[in-house]
Amino acid sequence: MKTMKTQPVKLLKCIIWLAACIPLGRLVWLGLHDDLSANPIEFIERSTGTWALVFLLICLSITPIRLMTNHAWLIQVRRLLGLWMFAYASLHVITYVWLDFSFVLSDMVKDVAKHPRIFVGFVAYMLTIPLAVTSNSYAIKRLKSNWKKLHQLVYVVAILAVIHFLWLVKKDITEPLYYAVLLVILFSIRIYFNYKKNLKFA
Amino acid sequence: MxxxxxxxxxxxxxxxxxxxxxxxxxxxxxxxxxxxxxxxxxxxxxxxxxxxxxxLPSGSKIIGIKKTAYGAEEKLTKYEEVTTYNNYYEFGTSKSDPAEHSKQFKPRPWTISIEGAVKKPKTIDIETLMKLAPLEERIYRMRCVEAWSMVIPWVGLPLASLIRWAEPTGNAKYIEFISANDPLTMPGARVPILDWPYVEGLRMDEANHPLTLLAVGLYGEVLPNQNGAPVRLVVPWKYGFKGAKAITKIRFVEKMPLTTWAKSGPNEYGFFANVNPNVDHPRWTQSSERRIGSGLFAGRIKTQMFNGYAEVGQLYAGMDLKQYF
Structure with a gap:
């Protein structure tokens, strides 16, 4: 039984690694071929931001899938998904700090303080740092029940990330709206199962 | 096919x-x-x-263009970038949409109707318009409200020459420009993202300023569809969205027109929309900008007041530009 369960985990992890490398590889490829559109920095920011959000949402869908099906083993790939989210979010921030603002701190401080869109993005990234740092088994053991509480910050990160995207677009909110709707669905499933569980114990 | x-x-x-x-x-x-x-x-x-x-004449050379000294010191943004990175929501909201989805649009034959406070309403076709004054090449900086900029060699004539031909009356205080709105050939216009048709406007003195251009071409060629064919407005000291594209109607009016972006986001986009590094936008830094084509590591450049066209400053003497942004 046990061996049957470890095989799909390994396979799934392999698939996640491969899939996660594709967007990054694509950026490198397009960059080397001078094909990142007329505004390459915006292109990289947009792409890395989108993929961070995609990994975040996949990560957040593990529990709902587990609740609806019996595939409890899926939980074993959640850390990998979360770390890829952090990797793309970090590339997103590095692009902003380095390529977009050339490390000019005063300009960045002004940008973050003056523009709500940038501010929520900044807060969201700051909140992901403690999550990434405590993603190892050692931290899980040390933090005990606090670990779960800390990692509930991911819900806040997800909400802020979607707002960050929504406030970016001038008028056509279709794309960020897809993510918003998906997030609402994922939250609703959790709330529904929580409610059912509470009923049982009441 | x-x-x-x-x-x-x-x-x-x-x-x-x-x-x-x-x-x-x-x-x-x-x-x-x-x-x-x-x-x-x-x-x-x-x-x-x-x-x-x-x-179709899109892309064909315009002959007999008078060269001018405008922007002679500037490094031009590549033709390919000028024609593939556009904000033209009638063809879609992504920057690559206008180049991809404007092929069905027919910029010729074309007439513009002149209405409102004029001696007599009339129409003018694009070929006549192009002969109202000698066509000039003018290299202008274009600063988008989204904090990027380009340098474009436009071909066109001063708007003032059309205004003279239109014979406005004393009641004409502003000009309203109304763009094409053809959902059949403009896929973006089928979506109510903005209140179509696109409306822009200028105060009479702004419209008559020698810098204000009606562009009919770029890079010595007939204007491509994605850049506003057959005729568009270019007001280099204002944010790019002031440059109404594919103009079908020009109306002389007494009251300040309600322009499309000002209507859709009054706290974000003003009627004047002068490039101003001291008035920030809720989404974008306006004190600096990224020059398209400068490469990954070039960094930003400082945005200049009135986009560097300081001579227009007198038009706004005594006006609080923080209030009238």
Whole structure:
């Protein structure tokens, strides 16, 4: 039984690694071929931001899938998904700090303080740092029940990330709206199962 | 079929697509000139072939352009970037949409109707408009409200020459520009993202300023559809969205027009929309900008007041530009 369960985990992890490398590889490829559109920095920011959000949402869908099906083993790939989210979010921030603002701190401080869109993005990234740092088994053991509480910050990160995207677009909110709707669905499933569980114990 | 929309079978061309006589004669002139050049061996043969077979004039050379000193010191943004990175929501909201989805749009034949506070309402067709004044090449910086900028060699004539021809009355305090709104050929206009048609406006003195241009071309060629063919407004000291594209109507009015972006986001976009590094936008830093084509590591450049066209400052003497942004 046990061996049957470890095989799909390994396979799934392999698939996640491969899939996660594709967007990054694509950026490198397009960059080397001078094909990142007329505004390459915006292109990289947009792409890395989108993929961070995609990994975040996949990560957040593990529990709902587990609740609806019996595939409890899926939980074993959640850390990998979360770390890829952090990797793309970090590339997103590095692009902003380095390529977009050339490390000019005063300009960045002004940008973050003056523009709500940038501010929520900044807060969201700051909140992901403690999550990434405590993603190892050692931290899980040390933090005990606090670990779960800390990692509930991911819900806040997800909400802020979607707002960050929504406030970016001038008028056509279709794309960020897809993510918003998906997030609402994922939250609703959790709330529904929580409610059912509470009923049982009441 | 779908792979190459540009190459069309001559038998498919409807009569409405056949170029007007003047245009045809222009083309014969080009043909004459290019065949001479080709005969002299200066330009490879395909140029000649291109001039004879292109069914629509988009992309064809405009002849007899007067060079001017405007922007002579600037490094031009590449033609490819100017024509593939556009904000033109009638063709879609992504920057690449206008180049991809404007192929069905027909910028010729074209007439503009002149209405409102004028001696007599009239219409003018694009070919007549292009002869109202000598066509000039003007290299202008264009600063988008989204904090990027380009340097574009426009071909056009001062808006003032059309205003003179239109004969506005004393009641004309502002001009309203109304853009094309054809959902059939403009897929973005089928979506109510903005209140179509696109409306822009200028105060009379802004409109008559010698810098204000009606552009009919860029890089010495007829304006591509994605850049606002057949005729668009270029006001270099204002944010790019002031440059109404594919203008179909020009209305002289007494009251300040309610322009499209000002209507859709009054706290974000003002009527004046002068480039101003001291008035920030809720989404974008306005104190600096990214020059398109400068590369990954070039960094930002400082945005200049009135986009560097300081001579327009007198138009706003005594006005609080923080209030009238």
């Amino acid at each position: 779908t792979l190459d929309n540009n190459k069309r079978n001559p038998s498919n061309i409807t009569s409405s697509e056949i170029a007007p006589k003047e245009l045809f004669e222009n083309r014969r002139l080009i043909l004459k000139a290019t065949s001479l050049i080709a005969a002299s061996g200066l330009i490879p043969f395909p140029v000649l072939g291109n001039a004879t077979t292109t069914p």
